[in-house]
Amino acid sequence: MADTQxxxxxxxxxxxxxxxxxxxxxxxxxxxxxxxxxxxxFGPSSSSFQIEGGHRRDGRRRNIFDTFAEKNRLFDQYGEDxxxxxxxxxxxxDLIKQMGFNSYRFSISWSRILPTGKKESKSEAGIKFYxxxxxxxxxxxxxxxxxxxxFDPPQDLEDEYHTFLRPEIVxxxxxxxxxxxxxxxxxxxxWTTINEPWYVAYGGYIEGAIPPGFRSDRxxxxxxxxxxxxxxxxxDHQFCSICPPYQCSHKSLSAIAKNSTSLPNTLSRVVLxxxxxxxxxxxxxxxxxxxxxxxxxxxxxQKTQGGKIGINIVAQWFIPLEDTLEDRDAAQRALDFMxxxxxxxxxxxxxxxxxxxYATKGFLPKLDKDMVKGTxxxxxxxxxxxxxxxxxxxGGGDYILDRRVEFHERSKDxxxxxxxxxxxxxxxxxxxxLLECLRYIKKNYxxxxxxxxxxxxxxxxxxxxxxxxxxxxxxxxxxxDHLDAVQKAIKEDVNVKGYFVxxxxxxxxxxxxxxxxxxxxYIDYKDLNSKRMPKLSASWFKHFLAxxxxxxxxxxxxxxxxxxxxxxxxxxxxKGEMTKAESNGTA
Numbered sequence: 001m002a003d004t005q006x007x008x009x010x011x012x013x014x015x016x017x018x019x020x021x022x023x024x025x026x027x028x029x030x031x032x033x034x035x036x037x038x039x040x041x042f043g044p045s046s047s048s049f050q051i052e053g054g055h056r057r058d059g060r061r062r063n064i065f066d067t068f069a070e071k072n073r074l075f076d077q078y079g080e081d082x083x084x085x086x087x088x089x090x091x092x093x094d095l096i097k098q099m100g101f102n103s104y105r106f107s108i109s110w111s112r113i114l115p116t117g118k119k120e121s122k123s124e125a126g127i128k129f130y131x132x133x134x135x136x137x138x139x140x141x142x143x144x145x146x147x148x149x150x151f152d153p154p155q156d157l158e159d160e161y162h163t164f165l166r167p168e169i170v171x172x173x174x175x176x177x178x179x180x181x182x183x184x185x186x187x188x189x190x191w192t193t194i195n196e197p198w199y200v201a202y203g204g205y206i207e208g209a210i211p212p213g214f215r216s217d218r219x220x221x222x223x224x225x226x227x228x229x230x231x232x233x234x235x236d237h238q239f240c241s242i243c244p245p246y247q248c249s250h251k252s253l254s255a256i257a258k259n260s261t262s263l264p265n266t267l268s269r270v271v272l273x274x275x276x277x278x279x280x281x282x283x284x285x286x287x288x289x290x291x292x293x294x295x296x297x298x299x300x301x302q303k304t305q306g307g308k309i310g311i312n313i314v315a316q317w318f319i320p321l322e323d324t325l326e327d328r329d330a331a332q333r334a335l336d337f338m339x340x341x342x343x344x345x346x347x348x349x350x351x352x353x354x355x356x357x358y359a360t361k362g363f364l365p366k367l368d369k370d371m372v373k374g375t376x377x378x379x380x381x382x383x384x385x386x387x388x389x390x391x392x393x394x395g396g397g398d399y400i401l402d403r404r405v406e407f408h409e410r411s412k413d414x415x416x417x418x419x420x421x422x423x424x425x426x427x428x429x430x431x432x433x434l435l436e437c438l439r440y441i442k443k444n445y446x447x448x449x450x451x452x453x454x455x456x457x458x459x460x461x462x463x464x465x466x467x468x469x470x471x472x473x474x475x476x477x478x479x480x481d482h483l484d485a486v487q488k489a490i491k492e493d494v495n496v497k498g499y500f501v502x503x504x505x506x507x508x509x510x511x512x513x514x515x516x517x518x519x520x521x522y523i524d525y526k527d528l529n530s531k532r533m534p535k536l537s538a539s540w541f542k543h544f545l546a547x548x549x550x551x552x553x554x555x556x557x558x559x560x561x562x563x564x565x566x567x568x569x570x571x572x573x574x575k576g577e578m579t580k581a582e583s584n585g586t587a
Contacts, residue, residue, distance in 0.1 A: 346375045
């Protein structure tokens with residue numbers, strides 16, 4: 001049997017899922033589902049490139065993730081099949097429902113809707129796929145939260161003008177957004193424009209860890225060695241790494257770096273800014289693209305469709321390594337160069353004062369305040385971990401050096417900020433950081449609605465026969481701890497309205513492929529049509545969301561872990577509450 005496009009029909013996945021039994025004392029000790037309120041959304045999270053597959057279906061053309069993954073040979077299956085969600089979405093929605101979730105956060109593939117990226121290339125087949133998905137979610141009473149762009153703009157636009165390094169992206173993104181509003185607006189009441197603009201710039205134009213995969217030419221190791229020789233001080237090995245999601249210390253870094261240093265020949269006709277300015281320019285045009293799509297929705301669609309629209313930010317909490325003015329200022333700069341880089345413009349219409357002061361002269365583009373100010377109905381928020389920071393001024397010259405911050409995993413006494421979790425080695429279990437970030441957003445950006453759209457950690461790749469592949473007790477503890485932080489924030493009147501675990505299923509993780517498993521559902525990559533296997537964490541959610549009784553023990557039957565910092569509130573104070581230190585760097 002074959003489908004209408006000549007491909008063999010894909011076997012259907014069984015909808016009878018086996019959930020692991022929960023041990024005694026696995027449910028929360030001092031909070032329950034009802035403590036979050038009836039209007040609170042719980043759900044899993046995913047993105048189109050990482051789960052859909054079907055990359056030759058629906059007229060879809062390549063996006064920059066296809067090119068990046070193929071070029072760097074990171075994946076056994078570089079996205080052609082992903083985990084076959086394109087074929088199995090009905091069973092996947094049924095699985096979401098069986099776990100008790102009332103919402104699902106996912107992204108739409110721009111190149112499936114508009115294969116060339118231009119509005120003239122509209123694909124009715126691509127639109128039908130998403131309408132079928134939305135209809136399935138509607139029948140399951142699951143509220144969709146939709147991200148328009150999750151690291152994967154069409155390759156045709158990259159070839160034409162290099163996407164976020166040129167102003168042309170603003171109109172093209174808005175055209176794409178409008179088609180989504182027109183076609184799906186009756187289904188979608190929560191839109192997020194762009195996922196993690198900060199990491200698009202950091203991972204895509206500095207580390208080279210995600211598309212488009214350009215790596216900074218600056219030799220930070222040599223710079224650090226010279227600075228250490230001059231000062232007589234040994235700097236932390238992470239001085240230039242914030243350890244973001246999918247950090248480049250992974251074994252695939254060498255392959256990425258070797259293949260990410262040259263521009264496509266097709267860009268020779270395009271005028272681009274200096275390479276060290278690229279991260280600043282990339283975030284700038286993402287903000288403008290977001291703002292234009294936001295205003296379009298507000299003016300043309302919101303009244304009739306009744307939805308809301310926001311932007312996504314990723315954050316860590318930064319704790320001064322020492323209680324000095326210099327390190328407190330470093331903590332504030334770290335926040336401003338990460339969270340404030342996106343949030344301050346869409347809130348006030350301006351870049352953070354620290355960025356204006358410390359960014360290399362001429363690198364920070366000028367904002368149109370009237371265009372970008374106030375362009376969000378809610379904040380889509382991502383949190384995984386936190387870091388200690390200290391002041392480190394090696395002079396400016398690019399984004400890394402302009403921050404003047406050194407990052408640390410341990411306190412000055414050598415104590416880790418939290419228990420190290422996951423296979424990639426960058427996520428420390430520090431739920432206090434989530435609470436601090438939520439407080440910070442409330443206090444500094446107009447007390448908005450906040451939806452935590454990603455939180456979780458990864459396991460190493462294990463075969464399905466390994467019991468540890470399913471029994472992810474450490475993940476249960478991590479999720480328990482972070483939901484506890486969310487519940488505390490709600491008690492403090494922080495306007496948190498939703499929590500989404502990353503991720504729904506093991507999938508094609510950015511920068512590391514199949515070596516890393518974030519899912520609460522296990523996927524056998526050698527047989528993508530086999531039954532999805534719920535992990536212990538999926539059972540935990542299933543019972544937690546259906547259970548309102550208070551238990552006596554913590555998430556894994558143990559007493560709650562003590563916060564390693566032993567502080568109720570740590571890190572950089574609220575903007576404006578900190579006395580600024582003098583800087584010897586260039587602005």
